[in-house]
Amino acid sequence: MGRKLIHKGPVVDLGSETVTLPNGTSLSLDIVRHPGGAAVVALNSNEEICLLHQFRHAAGGWLWELPAGKIDPNEQAGTTASRELAEEAGVKSKQLTSLGKILTTPGFCDEAVFLFLATDLSQCALQQEEHEVIDIHWIKFHKAIEMIHTGEIVDAKTIAGLFYATRYLSHKDTIA
Numbered sequence: 001m002g003r004k005l006i007h008k009g010p011v012v013d014l015g016s017e018t019v020t021l022p023n024g025t026s027l028s029l030d031i032v033r034h035p036g037g038a039a040v041v042a043l044n045s046n047e048e049i050c051l052l053h054q055f056r057h058a059a060g061g062w063l064w065e066l067p068a069g070k071i072d073p074n075e076q077a078g079t080t081a082s083r084e085l086a087e088e089a090g091v092k093s094k095q096l097t098s099l100g101k102i103l104t105t106p107g108f109c110d111e112a113v114f115l116f117l118a119t120d121l122s123q124c125a126l127q128q129e130e131h132e133v134i135d136i137h138w139i140k141f142h143k144a145i146e147m148i149h150t151g152e153i154v155d156a157k158t159i160a161g162l163f164y165a166t167r168y169l170s171h172k173d174t175i176a
Contacts, residue, residue, distance in 0.1 A: 006030070011070060012109075034111035038081035039068035039157045041099070041165040042091055042118040048138040049165075050089045051158075055133040064153045066161050067091075068113070077101075077114035085118055089136050090126035093118035099164035104156060115161045117168055141169070 002018040012034045020026045042050040052065050069084035071077060078096055085091050099115040128134055139147075144162055147153040153162075 003031075030108060032109040032111070034070075034109055035073070036071045036077070036111055037068055037113045037157075038071060038077045038084060038116060039066045039113055039161050040081045040085045040093075040096075040116045040118050041066055041161045042085055042089060042093065042121060043141065043165070043169075044121050044138060046138075047141050049141050049144055049162075050085075050091060051137050051139050051144060051153075052088060053135040053137060063155050064147060064158060065155045066158045068157055071114075078116065081114070081116040081118070086124050087127040087129070088132065088134060090124055091118070091121050092124045094120035094122075097168065099161065099168060102157065102160045113157045113160075115157070115164050117165050141165075 004016045006014045006016060008014075012032050014030060014032050016028050017031050018026065018028050040050075044050075050067060052067060053062055054065050055061065056063050067085045067088040069080060069088070071080045075083075078098070081096060082093065085093060095118065097117040097119070099117055101112050101114045104111045104113055141162075144153065145166065148159055148162065153159060
């Protein structure tokens with residue numbers, strides 16, 4: 001496999017990669033390499049989750065999202081999840097449970113997002129970055145699920161995180 005770097009930025013790099021597929025076909029593919037990310041379903045004692053209403057230029061406007069962010073070099077996904085929850089939502093968690101991972105766009109990108117459930121929450125200092133335009137909301141878990149079905153939530157990591165949390169929480173006999 002050969003790789004020709006096309007662009008390297010602070011978040012991703014794009015390269016043209018020469019590959020041989022399992023069927024023997026050789027071709028060139030444009031591939032985005034990304035360090036991965038973590039997203040957090042933060043559940044408080046009132047059975048509300050933290051959803052961010054965040055402006056995303058690439059998506060054309062406002063999205064409902066879980067607190068999430070890019071994994072920094074030499075950082076574990078759980079550390080990223082805790083850091084992003086504190087920075088974006090002003091919340092820390094005593095209990096962080098792994099829910100699984102998703103591949104966001106495997107046709108052209110290697111980004112994996114690790115999903116977590118955060119419980120036993122408390123407030124901490126908010127540290128949003130200048131490029132983040134975020135409104136923080138606490139919404140009943142069942143209402144967030146309804147927002148998926150009505151098309152209000154379209155962000156893939158948020159949908160997946162809530163899906164995984166539903167399975168986890170149903171085993172805890174907490175939320176239907």
